[in-house]
Amino acid sequence: MHPVRELLDARELLRNLTIRELKVRYKRSALGFLWTLLNPLLMMAVFTAVFSTFFKGMLSWFPIYFLTGYLPFAFFQASATVATGSIVGNGNLIRKVYFPRSVLPLSVVLAQLVHLLLGLGVLVVAETIIYIGWDRSFDWWWYLPLLVVAIALLTIFTAGLAMLLAAANTFLRDIQEFTTVAFLMWFYATPVIYPLDQLPGWVQTLIKLNPMTHFVEFFRDSLYSTSLPTWSTLMAGVGSALGMFVLGWLTFSRLSRDFAKEV
Amino acid sequence: MPDVSHPDRTRDDPSGAGGGFGVAAGLHHRENETGRGDLSSGAAPGSVLVDDVWESFKVYHERAQGLRDRLFARRKNVTEEFWALRGVSLRLDPGDTVGLIGENGSGKSTLLKCIAGILRPSRGTVQTYGRTASMLELGAGFHPDLTGRENVYLNSSILGFSRRYTDQVFDEMVEFAGQQVAEAIDRPVRTYSSGMYLRLGFAVSVHLQPDILIIDEVLAVGDAKFVKKCYDRIHELKRRGVTIVVVSHDLETVATLCDRAIYLERGKVVADGPSVEVVDRYRADVTAEQGGAVGRWEGGAVYGSGDMTLRDIRLLTGGERDSIRTGDRIAVKFRAHVNAEVDNPVFGLIVRANDGTYLYDTNTLWRHQETGRYAPGDEVEVTFELRANLLPGRYTVTVAASRHDGKVVYDWHSDALGFDVAGEFVANGLVELDGSISVMPIAGT
Numbered sequence: 001m002h003p004v005r006e007l008l009d010a011r012e013l014l015r016n017l018t019i020r021e022l023k024v025r026y027k028r029s030a031l032g033f034l035w036t037l038l039n040p041l042l043m044m045a046v047f048t049a050v051f052s053t054f055f056k057g058m059l060s061w062f063p064i065y066f067l068t069g070y071l072p073f074a075f076f077q078a079s080a081t082v083a084t085g086s087i088v089g090n091g092n093l094i095r096k097v098y099f100p101r102s103v104l105p106l107s108v109v110l111a112q113l114v115h116l117l118l119g120l121g122v123l124v125v126a127e128t129i130i131y132i133g134w135d136r137s138f139d140w141w142w143y144l145p146l147l148v149v150a151i152a153l154l155t156i157f158t159a160g161l162a163m164l165l166a167a168a169n170t171f172l173r174d175i176q177e178f179t180t181v182a183f184l185m186w187f188y189a190t191p192v193i194y195p196l197d198q199l200p201g202w203v204q205t206l207i208k209l210n211p212m213t214h215f216v217e218f219f220r221d222s223l224y225s226t227s228l229p230t231w232s233t234l235m236a237g238v239g240s241a242l243g244m245f246v247l248g249w250l251t252f253s254r255l256s257r258d259f260a261k262e263v
Numbered sequence: 264m265p266d267v268s269h270p271d272r273t274r275d276d277p278s279g280a281g282g283g284f285g286v287a288a289g290l291h292h293r294e295n296e297t298g299r300g301d302l303s304s305g306a307a308p309g310s311v312l313v314d315d316v317w318e319s320f321k322v323y324h325e326r327a328q329g330l331r332d333r334l335f336a337r338r339k340n341v342t343e344e345f346w347a348l349r350g351v352s353l354r355l356d357p358g359d360t361v362g363l364i365g366e367n368g369s370g371k372s373t374l375l376k377c378i379a380g381i382l383r384p385s386r387g388t389v390q391t392y393g394r395t396a397s398m399l400e401l402g403a404g405f406h407p408d409l410t411g412r413e414n415v416y417l418n419s420s421i422l423g424f425s426r427r428y429t430d431q432v433f434d435e436m437v438e439f440a441g442q443q444v445a446e447a448i449d450r451p452v453r454t455y456s457s458g459m460y461l462r463l464g465f466a467v468s469v470h471l472q473p474d475i476l477i478i479d480e481v482l483a484v485g486d487a488k489f490v491k492k493c494y495d496r497i498h499e500l501k502r503r504g505v506t507i508v509v510v511s512h513d514l515e516t517v518a519t520l521c522d523r524a525i526y527l528e529r530g531k532v533v534a535d536g537p538s539v540e541v542v543d544r545y546r547a548d549v550t551a552e553q554g555g556a557v558g559r560w561e562g563g564a565v566y567g568s569g570d571m572t573l574r575d576i577r578l579l580t581g582g583e584r585d586s587i588r589t590g591d592r593i594a595v596k597f598r599a600h601v602n603a604e605v606d607n608p609v610f611g612l613i614v615r616a617n618d619g620t621y622l623y624d625t626n627t628l629w630r631h632q633e634t635g636r637y638a639p640g641d642e643v644e645v646t647f648e649l650r651a652n653l654l655p656g657r658y659t660v661t662v663a664a665s666r667h668d669g670k671v672v673y674d675w676h677s678d679a680l681g682f683d684v685a686g687e688f689v690a691n692g693l694v695e696l697d698g699s700i701s702v703m704p705i706a707g708t
Contacts, residue, residue: 020406024406
């Protein structure tokens with residue numbers, strides 16, 4: 001049986017594990033699911049307080065600017081970090097029963113995707129209110145197809161990295177120690193809290209080598225600046241998403257043979 | 264079986280043709296080279312073909328899992344290859360019940376995991392035809408914060424069952440797990456007692472209806488009544504023609520549950536045949552290796568008032584031989600230290616089979632034997648002489664001292680000794696009844 005077919009057959013398991021991720025996360029907290037929305041809002045408050053004066057005049061509606069970059073990045077970071085430990089953390093299952101191993105990191109990504117969609121939902125409601133009351137430039141609905149493409153590309157990219165890290169971490173446990181610092185670096189190398197065009201030219205070139213830059217820019221294009229990306233950046237986004245997915249998938253398939261021996 | 268356990272068959276259900284039971288939407292299928300075979304090749308669902316399988320593990324002298332260890336240790340060659348399986352070939356037919364036996368490290372669990380698809384052989388191929396499912400122990404995969412119901416559905420999908428199938432057998436599963444679990448089914452499993460946790464886990468596992476069922480030591484725990492229920496259920500699957508592969512240390516389980524046993528030693532098959540014969544051969548080998556295997560046992564419960572303390576409990580074999588063979592005379596000897604004034608204490612001995620079956624129980628009270636009057640500080644030596652009219656197998660000895668009427672236990676040592684009886688395999692069971700068989704032609708017919 002082909003591994004892709006195998007994964008399709010296990011979609012129900014994927015669904016159940018995704019639900020498990022979602023349910024378990026907030027099961028014993030008083031505010032429960034509200035944290036999905038509270039967390040980004042609190043981050044927004046902190047970053048707005050610190051940075052909005054910094055970019056005064058350059059960026060209107062800084063909280064919106066921040067969230068359009070932060071929500072996709074937070075999805076990416078949380079998915080990859082949690083997925084890194086997903087094989088090792090389910091060692092007892094892997095040693096005892098056969099099932100397509102890729103459902104473990106993928107369910108983490110899907111659960112985070114639910115959080116992302118909820119966050120975006122609240123964001124577009126806020127933008128609609130802003131549109132009605134203050135600023136007619138927030139006509140985000142015309143850019144909905146671009147937003148869908150942005151979500152799809154980011155998810156594919158993230159899934160690829162999640163599988164890569166989950167598989168590699170099984171053999172090299174240092175990875176899970178390293179992720180915190182690595183993602184902090186990655187965060188600052190992505191234009192989430194600063195505008196890309198305010199950087200010196202050579203730094204911009206460097207930052208554009210980071211695939212996350214493109215994905216964040218697609219979210220910004222559809223939800224903040226309401227404009228269309230250039231074809232070249234779109235292609236760069238598609239290329240890096242597919243490239244990462246294929247790399248992650250192949251690595252995972254190759255290494256998953258020996259998971260039961262290593263966990 | 265109630266009708267509820269006959270789920271709808273899906274189009275690709277290979278057991279649909281003949282079985283009459285199947286799983287609504289598939290157990291996980293595996294990749295072709297070492298996985299699910301093509302049914303059109305002729306093998307029936309439930310077959311397993313193991314062809315020249317070799318499996319190696321890397322043994323890290325210091326389990327190296329960090330970057331530093333990897334980078335620097337590799338060069339110093341501290342990893343060694345350990346071959347757990349060395350060229351195993353087998354063919355299991357639909358409906359076979361096979362026990363894999365052997366000592367720790369013989370490769371039996373590795374072979375089981377290769378058949379289950381958990382491990383991939385380094386060399387050779389494993390082909391399974393039809394749906395393979397592993398029985399999980401202790402509800403592996405249960406999440407403490409989810410309710411019993413949520414965990415049943417989750418566990419069921421990990422094992423490859425669809426929601427629809429689980430819906431159909433859910434009530435049956437919960438009933439199987441018992442009243443206590445049924446009442447708590449909508450509470451998080453972290454509130455369950457370990458017994459309830461375990462029963463719910465088994466309930467999910469034993470309601471699998473695959474073509475090939477893999478069982479790895481799962482029934483080693485649990486209360487006797489529930490374990491029996493699980494066995495009944497497994498026997499039922501066996502009657503339905505499910506191929507069952509079991510790894511167990513309990514040789515009795517293998518002998519009774521399985522028709523066929525495969526004895527592995529250092530990764531190779533040394534015997535393959537009717538379970539009773541193979542189990543016996545394995546027992547004989549173990550006995551021979553341990554030089555009779557007479558000695559102190561880990562032992563069971565020790566309790567009593569302390570008016571007397573039993574020590575130096577020994578088993579003596581007759582003659583110069585170390586091992587015990589069927590029919591040998593043996594003796595159990597111990598010293599009783601007296602700690603309080605005692606009058607005519609009772610000394611007793613119980614012999615049990617390894618599974619706890621009560622075989623022989625005797626004491627000085629029943630024999631109307633006077634034992635004397637003792638003061639603190641006295642020592643008594645007690646010897647029981649017996650004839651080991653026992654068939655090959657493992658047995659235990661319990662010894663005790665109690666008050667003259669047997670109603671107050673001074674010192675009780677459950678299963679204080681264990682011994683193995685070796686012998687030629689001519690009968691199966693526990694007791695040697697000195698049977699003989701004569702077959703005579705009758706003149707004139």
